[in-house]
Amino acid sequence: xxxxxxxxxxxxxxxxxxxxxxxxxxxxxxxxxxxxxxxxxxxxxxxxxxxxxxxxxxxxxxxxxxxxxxxxxxxxxxxxxxxxxxxxxxxxxxxxxxxxxxxxxxxxxxxxxxxxxxxxxxxxxxxxxxxxxxxxxxxxxxxxxxxxxxxxxxxxxxxxxxxxxxxxxxxxxxxxxxxxxxxxxxxxxxxxxxxxxxxxxxxxxxxxxxxxxxxxxxxxxxxxxxxxxxxxxxxxxxxxxxxxxxxxxxxxxxxxxxxxxxxxxxxxxxxxxxxxxxxxxxxxxxxxxxxxxxxxxxxxxxxxxxxxxxxxxxxxxxxxxxxxxxx
Amino acid sequence: xxxxxxxxxxxxxxxxxxxxxxxxxxxxxxxxxxxxxxxxxxxxxxxxxxxxxxxxxxxxxxxxxxxxxxxxxxxxxxxxxxxxxxxxxxxxxxxxxxxxxxxxxxxxxxxxxxxxxxxxxxxxxxxxxxxxxxxxxxxxxxxxxxxxxxxxxxxxxxxxxxxxxxxxxxxxxxxxxxxxxxxxxxxxxxxxxxxxxxxxxxxxxxxxxxxxxxxxxxxxxxxxxxxxxxxxxxxxxxxxxxxxxxxxxxxxxxx
Numbered sequence: 001x002x003x004x005x006x007x008x009x010x011x012x013x014x015x016x017x018x019x020x021x022x023x024x025x026x027x028x029x030x031x032x033x034x035x036x037x038x039x040x041x042x043x044x045x046x047x048x049x050x051x052x053x054x055x056x057x058x059x060x061x062x063x064x065x066x067x068x069x070x071x072x073x074x075x076x077x078x079x080x081x082x083x084x085x086x087x088x089x090x091x092x093x094x095x096x097x098x099x100x101x102x103x104x105x106x107x108x109x110x111x112x113x114x115x116x117x118x119x120x121x122x123x124x125x126x127x128x129x130x131x132x133x134x135x136x137x138x139x140x141x142x143x144x145x146x147x148x149x150x151x152x153x154x155x156x157x158x159x160x161x162x163x164x165x166x167x168x169x170x171x172x173x174x175x176x177x178x179x180x181x182x183x184x185x186x187x188x189x190x191x192x193x194x195x196x197x198x199x200x201x202x203x204x205x206x207x208x209x210x211x212x213x214x215x216x217x218x219x220x221x222x223x224x225x226x227x228x229x230x231x232x233x234x235x236x237x238x239x240x241x242x243x244x245x246x247x248x249x250x251x252x253x254x255x256x257x258x259x260x261x262x263x264x265x266x267x268x269x270x271x272x273x274x275x276x277x278x279x280x281x282x283x284x285x286x287x288x289x290x291x292x293x294x295x296x297x298x299x300x301x302x303x304x305x306x307x308x309x310x311x312x313x314x315x316x317x318x319x320x321x322x323x324x325x326x327x
Numbered sequence: 328x329x330x331x332x333x334x335x336x337x338x339x340x341x342x343x344x345x346x347x348x349x350x351x352x353x354x355x356x357x358x359x360x361x362x363x364x365x366x367x368x369x370x371x372x373x374x375x376x377x378x379x380x381x382x383x384x385x386x387x388x389x390x391x392x393x394x395x396x397x398x399x400x401x402x403x404x405x406x407x408x409x410x411x412x413x414x415x416x417x418x419x420x421x422x423x424x425x426x427x428x429x430x431x432x433x434x435x436x437x438x439x440x441x442x443x444x445x446x447x448x449x450x451x452x453x454x455x456x457x458x459x460x461x462x463x464x465x466x467x468x469x470x471x472x473x474x475x476x477x478x479x480x481x482x483x484x485x486x487x488x489x490x491x492x493x494x495x496x497x498x499x500x501x502x503x504x505x506x507x508x509x510x511x512x513x514x515x516x517x518x519x520x521x522x523x524x525x526x527x528x529x530x531x532x533x534x535x536x537x538x539x540x541x542x543x544x545x546x547x548x549x550x551x552x553x554x555x556x557x558x559x560x561x562x563x564x565x566x567x568x569x570x571x572x573x574x575x576x577x578x579x580x581x582x
Contacts, residue, residue, distance in 0.1 A: 021577050065577075068413045072574045093415045104406025109344045114337075121333030122414040122421070150344070166410070 010082070011174050011205035012044040012067060017076035019062050019229075036062040038229035039076070044207060044222075049200045051220035051237075052209040059229040060209035064178045067207070068098040080174055094123065097172030099163045101182035108152035112143055112162050115151060116169055123170035137165040141195070157188035164195065175199065177208045181215060193219050248290045250282040252297055253304035263293055330416035334424025335431070338394075342432060351390055355436035358382035359443040362506065367448065376536045379440045379452045381506040384467075384529055386436035388503065389496060391471045394429035395478035396492045398422050409579055418570060419563040422479045427472040434468065452536060459544045460535040466548045467528040470555025474524060476562025480569060504529045524554035 019037040037059045044050045052060045065071035066078050069089035078085045083092050099105075106115055113134060120130035138147045141161040151159065160180065167175060177196070181189040189212075196219045200206055210216055216223050217237045225232040260280055264272045268289025273281045284290050290307060297305050342348040362378035399422065402408045412418060444450040454460045482491060500506070502516065503525025509517050510530075520526040527550050534541045573579045 019577070062577075065409070068409075070409045070412050070574065070579055071577050090415065093413055096413065098410050098413045100406070100410070102406070105410055107341070107405060107407065110340055114340055118333060118337045118340075119414070121337075122330055122411070122416040124329070124415055170414070 009046045010043050011046045011048070011080065012042065012050075012207060013077075013079045013082075014040055014042040014063070014067075015077045016041055017063070017066065017078055018074045019059075019066065019071070020074045036229050037066075037073070037076075040226070040229065040231055042224055042231060042234065044205060046205055047200070047203050048221050049196065049206045049208065049219050051216035051223040052207060052226060053211065053213070053216050053223050054209075054226040055211060057228075058226045060226065061178055062229075063226075064098070064176045064207065064209055068096055068176050069093055070098075094170060095173045097167035097170060097175045099167035099175070099177045099180050101160070101163075101179035103156060103159050103183070105163055106151050106159060106166070109150060111148050112151055112154070112165075113138065113147040115162065116165055119166050119169045125170070133169060133171070137168055141165045142191075156183050157185060160184055160188070160192070164192070168199070172204065174205045174207070177206060179209055179211070181210070181212065189215070248284050249308050250284070250290060250293050250297070251306045251308065252280050252282065252302055254278050255280060255297060255300065255302045259296065259300040259302070263296055266292055266296070269293060330420040331424040331427070333416075334421040335428040338425040338428025339432065342428070348429070349432075351393065352386055352433060352436055352439070354389075355382045355386045355439040356443040358385055359440045360447060363444060363448050363450070375444070375450060376452055376533055377506055377508075379444050379450075380529070380532055380536070383434075383437040383440045384503065384505040384525065384532075385500060386439075387430060387433045387467070387471055388499060388505070388525065390433040391426055391430050391475040392478060392492050392496060394426045395422075395475035396482040398425045399479060399483045412570065412579070417563075417567075419476060419559075419566045422566065423472055423476050423559060423562070426475045426479070427468070430468050430471045430475070434464065437464070453538075454536055455538045456535040456541050456544075459541050460532060462544075462548055463528060463531040463535055463551070466551040466555070467524075467532070470524040470528065470551050470558065473555035473557075473559030473562065475558075477558050477565060478562075480562050480565025483569060499523065499525060502526060508533070522554070524551050524558070527551045527554070 017037050017040040018035070021034045021036055023032045023034070040059070040063060042063075052063065054060050062071065066073050067080055067085055069085050069092050072086050080092050081095055083095075085092050107118075116134040116137060117130055120133055121127075125133065135144075138144045141164055143158060143161055143165070146154065146158065151162065154162065160183070164177075164180065167177070180196075181192050184192060193215060196206060196208065200219075208216070208220060220237060222234060222236050224234040255278065257274075260272050260274060260282075263269055263282060266289065268284050268286035269282060270285035271283040273283070282293055284293065294305065294307070359379060359382045362381055363375070366372075366374045366378045399408065399418075402411060411421065441452060444452055478492075478495070501512070502509070502520040502523045504510075504512070504520060505525065508530060509520040509526045512520060527547055531541070531544065531547045531551070535544075570579075
């Protein structure tokens with residue numbers, strides 16, 4: 001791949017990508033169209049862990065399927081490492097790894113080791129290399145001791161780790177992880193995220209789809225929020241949080257009714273939520289409103305005041321709306 | 328390792344861990360008993376070779392047909408089809424390798440038939456030309472796997488693959504001359520049967536059992552192999568077309 005000085009090398013570049021699914025016409029029911037991706041444009045530099053965050057039906061999996069060559073776009077272009085995924089799928093495939101979440105995607109009646117050896121061969125790996133890589137990966141994902149047990153006897157977390165090993169078997173430069181921690185217990189999910197960070201340190205580019213805010217926040221350098229097939233924003237989790245820092249919250253205890261009523265009228269204060277026992281949450285909607293609120297509270301003698309920044313989850317809900325919680 | 332050999336080896340592993348695959352192979356002795364009983368009752372010792380060979384060929388065809396319908400279907404069921412297509416290997420090579428694995432294992436049916444004839448009927452079927460018999464068997468196995476990929480390309484387009492598999496077996500048992508040599512069929516059927524590799528295979532295998540010299544064995548082996556290659560090429564075209572279609576429609580997981 002030729003790399004110019006002026007542009008950083010890109011692992012993934014998507015431009016105005018559209019994918020429309022058509023349902024067949026059935027008796028008394030006309031054919032219908034569903035737009036899964038509606039003009040997505042996205043760039044992921046080499047070596048980045050990029051999160052794709054959105055509710056179910058947002059288009060995350062459709063985008064991953066297109067990038068991993070198993071689905072064609074309706075229009076627009078998508079490239080992985082500068083290679084067009086639609087017209088040059090064969091050239092893209094040796095460079096990528098694909099991991100879907102859930103329990104499916106493995107052959108349950110054979111062992112974990114046999115599964116991996118088969119996939120290694122499909123990546124045209126010589127037998128000796130396949131054996132070595134299988135052993136290394138089984139060790140790495142913590143399945144070495146159960147490697148010769150049938151996959152059907154594995155727990156969900158173990159299957160997920162085997163999925164990841166399968167995705168890594170071809171030593172991919174770009175790894176697509178589609179909801180990889182679905183169904184994992186919190187501890188296993190933490191281990192999984194540590195592994196993702198480790199893979200990134202090796203220089204791999206990782207595109208991770210998730211609707212778990214904590215996951216995106218903990219491993220992603222940048223996050224793209226998508227909803228209804230459209231990009232809402234692409235930023236670092238921190239920047240996204242800053243965007244709505246103007247929506248900073250001030251939690252206060254012991255403020256009387258009058259001061260809260262005065263604060264409610266201040267410019268930049270969007271809402272004052274009282275719980276009736278002297279505790280209130282003041283939500284602001286402009287950058288300098290918090291300072292003025294704090295000043296008024298301190299002047300009125302209130303000493304228990306706490307401000308907090310929004311979590312990525314709140315960014316997500318703010319930008320997508322209540323639909324973000326309907327997963 | 329190429330995708331073909333990897334898939335072949337993998338299919339043998341799958342069958343070892345899943346004995347269901349082997350059930351059909353167990354039917355060969357039953358067919359042998361039926362055919363040999365008929366031949367014996369009719370007092371036609373000249374047809375003994377037919378009666379012993381037919382069950383093995385039936386098993387070979389039946390197993391390949393079943394595998395062709397189920398390889399892609401079970402991969403879809405396990406959710407493996409999409410990651411499989413994202414690998415650098417062609418699906419056709421994988422399907423071909425896996426069907427070859429099934430066909431290879433089905434060769435056990437020949438031993439079963441011979442053993443049934445020996446143990447239950449006291450008949451030993453001589454192989455007068457073992458070299459040609461072995462070559463014919465290898466060519467038949469290869470052609471069987473190649474031709475079965477056509478079926479794989481066709482079966483995955485329908486949700487009623489099992490019905491097609493069942494319906495397709497019997498016409499091919501006739502056109503393939505597995506029990507009744509195609510020379511004895513009506514003219515129109517004989518003409519049709521000549522594009523079915525199994526008819527050439529069955530005749531060649533029977534001739535290699537007989538004491539008389541085998542006529543034009545090289546030419547006949549080449550015809551079996553050519554028909555197998557044509558079948559594999561057609562199967563590749565069908566599977567490639569299917570994949571492009573479902574990549575476009577987005578129905579891969581429903582294949």
